[in-house]
Amino acid sequence: MISCPVCRSDAVLLGATEPDGEVDEDGSLLPGLTFVGAAFECDACGLQLNDYDELVIAGVDPVIDRSSELDRWYAQMYEDWAYEEWRERESRACQNNAPEAA
Numbered sequence: 001m002i003s004c005p006v007c008r009s010d011a012v013l014l015g016a017t018e019p020d021g022e023v024d025e026d027g028s029l030l031p032g033l034t035f036v037g038a039a040f041e042c043d044a045c046g047l048q049l050n051d052y053d054e055l056v057i058a059g060v061d062p063v064i065d066r067s068s069e070l071d072r073w074y075a076q077m078y079e080d081w082a083y084e085e086w087r088e089r090e091s092r093a094c095q096n097n098a099p100e101a102a
């Protein structure tokens with residue numbers, strides 16, 4: 001949640017969260033997580049922004065550092081992946097058990 005630059009209400013920033021990393025002086029990787037906004041919607045005043053440049057012009061900072069949420073984000077990704085795996089296995093099992101066509 002971010003606040004609308006026009007009316008200060010809570011508004012929605014849509015975008016993608018992606019892992020990234022920085023290499024510090026001694027060459028070790030510092031894992032990071034960055035959210036990059038691509039669209040903005042405010043229900044309260046109807047403000048809509050549809051790309052990164054518009055966000056910047058309107059005074060919405062589209063890049064949010066979410067590095068502190070990295071562990072949670074990875075856990076979520078893993079859960080999604082595990083769930084997909086499980087679903088795939090289940091659907092394959094169903095196909096195998098299906099009665100053969102006469």
Ligand SMILES: [Zn+2]
Pocket residue numbers: 004005006007008009011042043044045046047
């Ligand atoms: Zn607004």
